[in-house]
Amino acid sequence: MALTAVVRIPTRALLRPWARLRDSALGWMEPVGGVEVSTQRFGSQRVLVEPASAAGVAVMTFKNPPVNSLSLELLTELVINLEKLENDKTFRGVVLTSDCPGIFSAGLDLTEICGRNPAHYAEYWKAVQEMWLRLYLSNLMLVAAINGACPAGGCLMSLTCDYRVMADNPKYAIGLNETLLGIVAPFWFKDTLVNTIGHRASERALQLGLLFPPTEALQVGMVDRLVPEDQVQSTALSVLAQWMAIPDHARQLTKNMMRKPTADGLLKKRDEDIQNFVSFISRDSIQKSLQMYLAKLRQKKG
Ligand SMILES: CC/C=C\C/C=C\CCCC/C=C/C(=O)SCCNC(=O)CCNC(=O)[C@H](O)C(C)(C)COP(=O)(O)OP(=O)(O)OC[C@H]1O[C@@H](n2cnc3c(N)ncnc32)[C@H](O)[C@@H]1OP(=O)(O)O
Numbered sequence: 001m002a003l004t005a006v007v008r009i010p011t012r013a014l015l016r017p018w019a020r021l022r023d024s025a026l027g028w029m030e031p032v033g034g035v036e037v038s039t040q041r042f043g044s045q046r047v048l049v050e051p052a053s054a055a056g057v058a059v060m061t062f063k064n065p066p067v068n069s070l071s072l073e074l075l076t077e078l079v080i081n082l083e084k085l086e087n088d089k090t091f092r093g094v095v096l097t098s099d100c101p102g103i104f105s106a107g108l109d110l111t112e113i114c115g116r117n118p119a120h121y122a123e124y125w126k127a128v129q130e131m132w133l134r135l136y137l138s139n140l141m142l143v144a145a146i147n148g149a150c151p152a153g154g155c156l157m158s159l160t161c162d163y164r165v166m167a168d169n170p171k172y173a174i175g176l177n178e179t180l181l182g183i184v185a186p187f188w189f190k191d192t193l194v195n196t197i198g199h200r201a202s203e204r205a206l207q208l209g210l211l212f213p214p215t216e217a218l219q220v221g222m223v224d225r226l227v228p229e230d231q232v233q234s235t236a237l238s239v240l241a242q243w244m245a246i247p248d249h250a251r252q253l254t255k256n257m258m259r260k261p262t263a264d265g266l267l268k269k270r271d272e273d274i275q276n277f278v279s280f281i282s283r284d285s286i287q288k289s290l291q292m293y294l295a296k297l298r299q300k301k302g
Pocket residue numbers: 066067069102103105106107108109110111149151152153154177178181183184185186276277280281294297298299300301
């Protein structure tokens with residue numbers, strides 16, 4: 001079924017992006033000559049991309065049941081779809097969210113880093129790096145609509161966004177809990193957290209592998225806003241509408257100035273980081289810890 005429709009945005013609004021917000025607030029919807037905006041839904045098996053009703057905004061929904069673990073396939077699809085959005089200059093902002101009830105993302109797919117061979121670990125880690133670099137340095141405004149549990153790699157993904165809205169449900173938690181699995185968050189996970197909540201809070205959170213319930217996550221600055229579960233996505237969209245009022249070039253240069261030094265830390269030594277990961281994760285003791293953790297997760301039901 002063709003889902004394509006074309007909306008026309010006046011060129012003046014594209015040249016002055018902040019004018020779009022004002023214009024739409026005034027109820028201006030007249031299709032006049034300008035640039036075509038595709039409203040076609042696209043995406044792939046595990047990542048759905050839908051243009052939102054506000055011009056220039058898309059919602060990217062992860063659907064990798066049961067827990068949106070970051071498998072190699074999901075990571076690859078995420079990066080491809082993000083690139084598509086970035087190449088389509090009509091998009092300025094994206095909401096990242098989940099289709100798995102009660103779970104934003106369970107983080108890295110443990111079956112990708114447990115019981116595989118070194119070549120697979122290297123390929124997988126490169127994909128994790130790529131996901132982080134692309135999201136962290138994206139010119140788009142990214143808002144995470146965290147509608148469920150958000151541990152480890154899921155938390156990292158949300159920390160790459162410019163703003164985080166989380167469901168105010170005490171059943172959900174967010175944090176970098178790697179030490180609880182007997183593994184170590186790499187330096188760029190750590191740097192992303194430090195840039196968000198500061199050094200002291202990060203040191204404590206990382207050493208203890210803390211998973212913060214929403215109220216504590218808000219207090220520590222890991223998320224920016226808590227809302228009832230059914231308002232997470234709509235709030236994320238309204239936050240984006242506010243950010244859209246800022247001229248893109250100024251916001252993008254500012255974002256880059258804030259983030260590039262951190263990203264450069266990894267860009268300068270990607271291969272070394274891959275080698276470190278492969279040798280760390282291949283250790284017998286680490287593999288045993290991961291197997292035990294996975295077994296516990298699987299036993300939970302039994
Ligand atoms: C010196 C250093 C140098 C280099 C670096 C080296 C090291 C490594 C760094 C690696 C960084 C790692 C980052 C990570 O993200 S690791 C993953 C951490 N994730 C977690 O701890 C979350 C685990 N999951 C949960 O807590 C729960 O599943 C969750 C998300 C709260 C949902 O709970 P629930 O709804 O009850 O669902 P179940 O637990 O029953 O799970 C359903 C099903 O999914 C399987 N599963 C869960 N999580 C994962 C996962 N992350 N990967 C793969 N599979 C997962 C679970 O086993 C169940 O499977 P089943 O077969 O039983 O149906």
